[in-house]
Each structure stands twice: as C-alpha cells, then as structure tokens.
Amino acid sequence: MHLKKVIKKDIENVLIKINPIKKYNPIIILNKKITMGHYQLNNLIKIATILDLEPYELSKIIIKNIKKKNIYKEITFSQPGFINIFINHDWLSIELENIFISSRLGINRIQPKNIVVDYSSPNIAKEMHIGHLRSTIIGDVIVRILYFLGHNVIRANHIGDWGTQFGMLIAYLEDIKSKIVFQDDSISLEKLEKFYCKAKKKYDSDQLFAEKSREYVVKLQNGDKYCHKIWKKLVSITMIENQKIYQRLNVTLKPDDTVGESFYNEMLPNIITDLKNKKIAIEKNGSTIVFLKEFKNRLGESMGVVIQKKDKGFLYSTTDIACLKYRYQKLHADRIIYYTDSRQHQHLIQAWIIAKKANYIPQNLLLEHHVFGMMLSKNKRPFKTRDGNTIKLSILLNEAIQRAVNLIKNKKPYLRKKKLIQLSEIIGISAVKYADLSKNRNTNYIFDWDKMLSFEGNTAPYIQYAYTRILSIIKKSSIPIIKLKEKVILKKESEINLAIKILEFEEIVLLIAKKGTPHIMCKYLYQLATYFSIFYESCSILFAKKIKICKSRLKLSLITAKTLKKGLNMLGIQIVTKM
Structure with a gap:
C-alpha cells in the first residue's frame, strides 16, 4: 500500500x-x-x-x-x-492482513515494459576489481526490483571483448610464440592478466609492436580465423572466472546475459554506410566522423565523434550506436538503464544523439545513465593496496569472509567448523554488499571494515540479526502460525508506528524502480528493524496478558520478518535463521 x-x-x-x-x-x-x-x-x-x-x-x-x-x-x-x-487503526489492521496473506506483501504487478539493464561489464583478460563492485551489485538490485514488479527485464553484461587490447594480446602471444592459450585449459585469469600487462607495456614503448597490434585488431574485426580462435579462448577464460565472482556475490547474472561488443560487429559496416547516406557522418582525412552541434570543442566548434578510423577499425561509439539500434529494434526496449561511472556520461550521450538522428531509436525512448561514485579509503583517496594497485574483488571478498570468521569466533567460540564457514561467507559478503548499497550511488564513500561488520547501525549484520531475532521469538511461541487468524490489534503507539512503517514498503520499492537508488531500501530496512526493536521493548509479545494480544503481536512480528526478508532479497542479501 x-x-x-x-x-x-x-x-x-x-x-x-x-x-x-x-x-x-x-x-x-x-x-x-x-x-x-x-x-x-x-x-x-x-x-x-x-x-x-x-x-x-x-x-x-x-x-x-x-x-x-x-x-x-x-x-x-x-x-x-x-x-x-x-x-485509522482499523484500516491499518485490514491492510496488514492483506500483507500477511500475500506472498508479494500486497504489492500488485504493474503494466510490464521491456527494460534493458546494462551493468557489471568487466574487462576481458583482467580479474574483476573493486571498481566493478558498484555497477554489478547496484545494477542487480534494480534488476531484482523491476522483475518483482512484473517487468520483462533483460540483463545486459556488455563486455569489452572487441578492441585494441585483443590486438595487443594476440601480437604478444605471437611474439613469445606461446601456445599456452590453446594447450592448457587450466590457465588462470591471473596469468592472462600478466600477459596483458606485458603486452600493454610493449604497446606503449614499441611502435612496431603497436602497429602490429592494430593490424590484428582489424584482422579480428574482419573475421580472421586465427585471431578469432585466440580471442574466443581469452573471453572464455575471463568469463568463467567472473561467473564465480557473481555466484559469490549472489548476483543474478548468468553466462547467457553476456553480450559483448563483438556481437554487434556485423552491424557496423552498414551503420557507417547508413550514417554517411543520411549525411549524418562525413569522411575527413580518411576517418569517418559525426559532428555534433550539441557539443563544442575548445575552439567553440561542433565536436567530432570518430566512428571509423583511417585503418577501417571501429570504435566504442560505433558499437554503442549499433547496440542501441539492436536493443530497440530487436529487443523492443521501452527503457534502457546503464550502470557505469560518470566518466562514460559524455560518450553515452553522444551515442544516444547519433542513434536518434539516424532514427535507430525514437526520441521518447527512456535512456538513463545511473552514475555512481568511487570507493575511498579512510584518507579519502581511491581504495587501493599498499603498493598502489587496484584491489582484486576476489581478494576483497576473501578478506571479508576471514574478518567475519574472526568476529563469529569471538561471539561463538564453539561453533562447528562447517557452520562457521557457511555463516562467515554469508555475513562477510553481505556486509561488503550492504555497505556499498547503503550509500547514495551518486556519491563517493569511505570503505570501513569495522563499521560494515558491526551489529549496530545501518549494516547488514544488524538487519540480519533483527530478522533472526523475530524468528527466534516466533519459534519460542507455543502458538502455531496457522492459528494466527485474527486481525492485528493496534493500540500502543509503537505498534501503530511499526504498522505504518511496514505499509511504506511498496512506496520504497516503486521509488527505487524509478530512480535506481538502493540506499533508500537500506535506510528503510534499518528504520523498520529499529521500529521493531522499539515495539519489542515496549510491548510484551510472548507474555502478553491476553491470548488475543499475544497472537496479534506475533502476527505483527511475522509481517515485519516477511518485509525484512523481502527487502534483503531485493538487495541480493542472504538471510540467516540463526546468528
């Protein structure tokens, strides 16, 4: 409601x-x-x-x-x-009953639309790092919420599997006469990234190698079988490892959701020809360029967007124009949401303008760039390792789990090892995700291990604990859930406030679906858990003097638990039944 x-x-x-x-x-x-x-x-x-x-x-x-x-x-x-x-308290009671009997907490499905959500987008031949965390988990929350509301959601893991880096890698592997890519199926992504770093260093310092790399890019884009075989292996190695990260993060992305830039390669020559025929693009000094009056260069002239280089290689802009065309004309998208950092904003706007000028997409197609800030260390600088390198996402998650192990051991030293590992994985990874999701995506935030693993404040452990505490209360009761047939009785202020807070859930869900801001859900769940705590302290549940009051408060507790569980699920945060 x-x-x-x-x-x-x-x-x-x-x-x-x-x-x-x-x-x-x-x-x-x-x-x-x-x-x-x-x-x-x-x-x-x-x-x-x-x-x-x-x-x-x-x-x-x-x-x-x-x-x-x-x-x-x-x-x-x-x-x-x-x-x-x-x-009116009686009206509130009726609405609570609707929530109690509904698996959807009384929220109706809405008129469905085809919505493409473009998120995660890791680099090929590199391990995922903390810079990929925000796009991946924020995008996934929006996917979950839009799907819950009844939309046809198309997950798009738009990977950069086409471009200069592949020319560099192919040239480097050729240079060192390496057949490892073909012979060894167990080659690690870590080793592949080392190859990439060496190739990049050589590309920047060796002009002949750079020229050779660019030639391989063109060959790859033109369908060369040798290049295509190496490229396919590089992509496979990367995405197998990335899928493991998605599973650890409890993210809904699957291999079938991955659509790389290569997918649009066959469309690109026709895009170039069509833009020229429509007088949108022109040739200048061998390159094909679209001049946009909407953007000005330093001289105040219309800015040029290169869509094909002199060597006939295509650029990211060309691919993104083709991608827009495909998503509208083939996927019939009503709305497209991008989760990338703010540095991509001008590039995306330019692609949108060109696609509209060419009539590949209508003027009223909903195109949204949901930007996000950076993760910072306590000194308010980008969060990196001590030697200044970007932190790998797998290493971050491993540390989160180990810190959760230490935390749980201090609280429950005799917990069985299997249970300890299981609980630590849920609490550790949930803490990292929630700490990120609870911050406004438009802002930078400071990464703090102590705060995110605390059982106090707006943290995953606090919300998870609030849920398990309610389950514990219900378990201790001698009244079966099936016997909770009467409507909730709302008399005390803490009961009424909790009921109203529960009814806010639908408003929160709809607001996030519109704005793409998961921190609103985190704030809501924290407030809901806090309201329940106040209710618990001021109203006896199991030892209420009248049985009907006991049943009423048990029912209100159960509805609270259902709402917390649903909210955490939308955030991709796993629940635990015991802590």
Missing part, C-alpha cells in the same frame, strides 16, 4: 472539484512529530495561493471532503499552513 499516494489522490480530487483547470501537486510527507499526525500535507500555503484562498479556509474544505473515508482517524489544521493526518 502506497499510503502517500492514496492521501495525495484524495486531496487532489478535492482540489480538482474546486478548480479543474489549475495544476496541483500536493506534497505528502511523514510527520516529524507523531503527536501531530502520521502524515502531513506540506505545501498547503502554495496550493491556497494558486486558488486565491486562505490556507485555513482551504484546509476546512479538504478536511470536510475526505474525513469520512475509512483510512482517516483524525485530520487537523496547524499554523501557519499544514494539514496533519492520523491514519
């Missing part, structure tokens, strides 16, 4: 009756002072000005027209211009 939406709609209906021509946007917020009301109309003065009425006079009209609805218990006006709303 989206309570704010319901209240807003009721008020809008009243305003339309007063003057149907004017536009209104009633702003409904949670009241900071519960004693004043659960919700508040926050822009009454502005709306009154539009209607040329005094705020108090307008409040009387609104209150008179909506106060008889079952949802409202009491509605009051307060100076200088607010309407305060108390929600």
Whole structure:
C-alpha cells in the first residue's frame, strides 16, 4: 500500500472539484512529530495561493471532503499552513492482513515494459576489481526490483571483448610464440592478466609492436580465423572466472546475459554506410566522423565523434550506436538503464544523439545513465593496496569472509567448523554488499571494515540479526502460525508506528524502480528493524496478558520478518535463521 499516494489522490480530487483547470501537486510527507499526525500535507500555503484562498479556509474544505473515508482517524489544521493526518487503526489492521496473506506483501504487478539493464561489464583478460563492485551489485538490485514488479527485464553484461587490447594480446602471444592459450585449459585469469600487462607495456614503448597490434585488431574485426580462435579462448577464460565472482556475490547474472561488443560487429559496416547516406557522418582525412552541434570543442566548434578510423577499425561509439539500434529494434526496449561511472556520461550521450538522428531509436525512448561514485579509503583517496594497485574483488571478498570468521569466533567460540564457514561467507559478503548499497550511488564513500561488520547501525549484520531475532521469538511461541487468524490489534503507539512503517514498503520499492537508488531500501530496512526493536521493548509479545494480544503481536512480528526478508532479497542479501 502506497499510503502517500492514496492521501495525495484524495486531496487532489478535492482540489480538482474546486478548480479543474489549475495544476496541483500536493506534497505528502511523514510527520516529524507523531503527536501531530502520521502524515502531513506540506505545501498547503502554495496550493491556497494558486486558488486565491486562505490556507485555513482551504484546509476546512479538504478536511470536510475526505474525513469520512475509512483510512482517516483524525485530520487537523496547524499554523501557519499544514494539514496533519492520523491514519485509522482499523484500516491499518485490514491492510496488514492483506500483507500477511500475500506472498508479494500486497504489492500488485504493474503494466510490464521491456527494460534493458546494462551493468557489471568487466574487462576481458583482467580479474574483476573493486571498481566493478558498484555497477554489478547496484545494477542487480534494480534488476531484482523491476522483475518483482512484473517487468520483462533483460540483463545486459556488455563486455569489452572487441578492441585494441585483443590486438595487443594476440601480437604478444605471437611474439613469445606461446601456445599456452590453446594447450592448457587450466590457465588462470591471473596469468592472462600478466600477459596483458606485458603486452600493454610493449604497446606503449614499441611502435612496431603497436602497429602490429592494430593490424590484428582489424584482422579480428574482419573475421580472421586465427585471431578469432585466440580471442574466443581469452573471453572464455575471463568469463568463467567472473561467473564465480557473481555466484559469490549472489548476483543474478548468468553466462547467457553476456553480450559483448563483438556481437554487434556485423552491424557496423552498414551503420557507417547508413550514417554517411543520411549525411549524418562525413569522411575527413580518411576517418569517418559525426559532428555534433550539441557539443563544442575548445575552439567553440561542433565536436567530432570518430566512428571509423583511417585503418577501417571501429570504435566504442560505433558499437554503442549499433547496440542501441539492436536493443530497440530487436529487443523492443521501452527503457534502457546503464550502470557505469560518470566518466562514460559524455560518450553515452553522444551515442544516444547519433542513434536518434539516424532514427535507430525514437526520441521518447527512456535512456538513463545511473552514475555512481568511487570507493575511498579512510584518507579519502581511491581504495587501493599498499603498493598502489587496484584491489582484486576476489581478494576483497576473501578478506571479508576471514574478518567475519574472526568476529563469529569471538561471539561463538564453539561453533562447528562447517557452520562457521557457511555463516562467515554469508555475513562477510553481505556486509561488503550492504555497505556499498547503503550509500547514495551518486556519491563517493569511505570503505570501513569495522563499521560494515558491526551489529549496530545501518549494516547488514544488524538487519540480519533483527530478522533472526523475530524468528527466534516466533519459534519460542507455543502458538502455531496457522492459528494466527485474527486481525492485528493496534493500540500502543509503537505498534501503530511499526504498522505504518511496514505499509511504506511498496512506496520504497516503486521509488527505487524509478530512480535506481538502493540506499533508500537500506535506510528503510534499518528504520523498520529499529521500529521493531522499539515495539519489542515496549510491548510484551510472548507474555502478553491476553491470548488475543499475544497472537496479534506475533502476527505483527511475522509481517515485519516477511518485509525484512523481502527487502534483503531485493538487495541480493542472504538471510540467516540463526546468528
């Protein structure tokens, strides 16, 4: 139940009756002072000005027209211009019952759309590092939520499997006469990355090697069998290792979701020809360029986007234009969301503009670049190893698990080894994921092991513990869940506040689906766990004097647990039944 939406709609209906021509946007917020009301109309003065009425006079009209609805218990006006709303306890109870009996917590599926989510996108011939964490886990949360709402979600792991790095690697392997790529199926990605580093160093220092590398790129793009065989092996080695990381992170990406730049290779010559025919692209000094008036260079002239080089090699922009065309014309995308860092923003905008000019995609296609900040160390610099190298994601996750082992051993020294390992993997990796997801994706954040593994504050262990505590309460009860048939009785303030917080869940889900900001869910789950803690401290559950009160509070506890579990699942955070 989206309570704010319901209240807003009721008020809008009243305003339309007063003057149907004017536009209104009633702003409904949670009241900071519960004693004043659960919700508040926050822009009454502005709306009154539009209607040329005094705020108090307008409040009387609104209150008179909506106060008889079952949802409202009491509605009051307060100076200088607010309407305060108390929600009816009986109405809350009915809504809680709907959530209790629903596997979807009472949230209906919406009109489905085809939504492509482009995320993770690791490099080939390199191990995934911490720079890939945010794109991978934030993108996956959005995928989970959109899928839950009923959309047809197309996961797109758009890997860079086509380009200069492959020319470099093929040239290097040829240079050292290495057949290891073909002979040894057990070659590690770590070894492959060392090859890449040596190839890159040679590429930057040896002009002949660089020329040879570029020649191999063109050969690969033109379908050379020798180059294609090596390329295919390099991609396979990389993605097998990356899939292991996805499984550890509890990310839903599968091998079938991987579509590399190579997939669009056959489209590229036709794209070039078509853009030329439409007078969008021109040839200049042997290169094919699109000049965009929307962007200016240092001289104030239209910026040129190169889509084909002199050597007839294609660029990332060309591939991204083809990718857009395919996603709209073949996948019938209604919305495309990209999770890459802010450095890609101008590049993406340019590709979007060219694709629209060429009529490959319509002007109104929803294209969104959900940028994210960096992970920083405590000195507020990029989080790296002591020798200044980028931290491998596998190493980060291993350390998280080991720290969780030490934490659990201190709390439960006699826990069986098998259980210790299982619990440590869930808690350690969940802590890393939640610490990242709980920060606004638009900002940088400081990576702090102590905070993320704490059982206090807005952390995964705290939320996981809150869930297990509720399960423990229910397990201790002698009343079977099947016997909890009566509606929840809401009398005490802590019960009412918890009920209202539970009903906010749908609003949170819809907001994340719109904005792609998982930290809102983390904040909500932390608040929900905190509200339950207050309820637990102030209301006896198992030892309530009346059996009907005991059943009611058990039911409210169970609904809370269901909501916590569903929220954590949307975040890709695993639950535990015992801690």
